[in-house]
Amino acid sequence: MEELANIPWKLIWPLIGIQLILIVVALVDLFRNRNVKGPLFLWILIIVFINIIGPVIYFLFGRRQS
Amino acid sequence: MNGFNVLLKKEWREYSRNYKLIWIPLVFILFGVIEPLTNRYLPEIMEKVGNLPEGAEFPWPEFTGQDVFISLMSQYQMIGLLIIILGFMGAISAERKNGTASLLYVRPLSFTSYFMSKWITINVIVLGSVWVGFGSSWYYIWALFGKVPVQDVMVFLAVYSLWIVFVTSIVLALSASFSTGVTAALGIVLTIIGSVLDSVIGQFWTITPWKLPNYAALMLTKGADRTDFWLTVVLTALLIGILVIAGILMSKRNASKATV
Numbered sequence: 001m002e003e004l005a006n007i008p009w010k011l012i013w014p015l016i017g018i019q020l021i022l023i024v025v026a027l028v029d030l031f032r033n034r035n036v037k038g039p040l041f042l043w044i045l046i047i048v049f050i051n052i053i054g055p056v057i058y059f060l061f062g063r064r065q066s
Numbered sequence: 067m068n069g070f071n072v073l074l075k076k077e078w079r080e081y082s083r084n085y086k087l088i089w090i091p092l093v094f095i096l097f098g099v100i101e102p103l104t105n106r107y108l109p110e111i112m113e114k115v116g117n118l119p120e121g122a123e124f125p126w127p128e129f130t131g132q133d134v135f136i137s138l139m140s141q142y143q144m145i146g147l148l149i150i151i152l153g154f155m156g157a158i159s160a161e162r163k164n165g166t167a168s169l170l171y172v173r174p175l176s177f178t179s180y181f182m183s184k185w186i187t188i189n190v191i192v193l194g195s196v197w198v199g200f201g202s203s204w205y206y207i208w209a210l211f212g213k214v215p216v217q218d219v220m221v222f223l224a225v226y227s228l229w230i231v232f233v234t235s236i237v238l239a240l241s242a243s244f245s246t247g248v249t250a251a252l253g254i255v256l257t258i259i260g261s262v263l264d265s266v267i268g269q270f271w272t273i274t275p276w277k278l279p280n281y282a283a284l285m286l287t288k289g290a291d292r293t294d295f296w297l298t299v300v301l302t303a304l305l306i307g308i309l310v311i312a313g314i315l316m317s318k319r320n321a322s323k324a325t326v
Contacts, residue, residue, distance in 0.1 A: 018096050060152045
C-alpha cells in the first residue's frame, strides 16, 4: 500500500482524465454516427481497450466522411 | 469578404461537428504529459515490472528539462505529423468526392477565400494543439525535472510553429491537387520521411525548411548559427507562400472534377 502512496497521483490523474474524455468522445461519436467502416463492436473494443491511440485510430480511420 | 466569413464559419462548424476540435488538442496534451512522466519514472517502472534479473542495473541518462522538451518534439515529429496529415488529408479532396464541393462551387465563390478559410482554420487547430501540448508538457517538466525558462520555450515554439505551418500548407496544397490517398502518401513522404532523410544526409546543406525542428531544438540548448537560421526562415516563408498560391490555383483547376 505504501507504494501506491508514492505514486505522484496529482500528475497521473490528468493523464487518466484525458484518456477517459477521449474514450467518451469517441464512443459518443460512434453511437451518433454509426456510419463506420467495419463492425461497430470491433470499434468499441478498439476505442476502449487500445491505450492512448485507440480513439485516435477510430477518429482517423473509423469514421466515414460524409 | 462576406463570403470568406461564411466559409470560415462553415469550416469551424465542420471541425467541431466531427470532434477534431476536441480530440486533436487532447492527443497532443496526452503525449505532452506522457513524455516527461515516462522519462522520469521509467527506471522505477523497469525495476518493478520489467522482469529484470536480480542485481541488474538499468542505466538511464540524467535528463534536463530541455532534453525532455526535445524528446517530446521528436515524438510530435512522428505521431503529431501523422495526425496532422491523416486528419486533414481530405480537407479539399474529400469535399470534391462526397458532393459538398458541388454545393459550394455552384455559388459565386472566390477560390482564394475557399482555400484561405481552410488554411486558417486548420492552422488555428493544429498550432493551438501543438502549443497546449508543449504547454502542459512544460508544466510537467517543471514539476519533475526543473524549470525551462519561458523565453526559451517561446522562441522554440515560434520556430517550431513555422515548421508546422509549412506542414499544413503542404497537406492542403496536396489535398487541392490530388485525391485523398495520394495526399496522404505524398504528405508522409514530404514531411516525415523528408525530415528523416534530411537528418541522415542533410549535413551538406544548412538551409532547408526540414532543418527547422533542428533549429528549434538548438534554440533551446545553445543557439543556432544566426545567418543560416534566418535564411531558413525566409526560405520557409517563401515556400509557404508558393504552396498557398499553388493550392488556390489547383483547387480552382480541379473544381470541374467534383462529383455531383
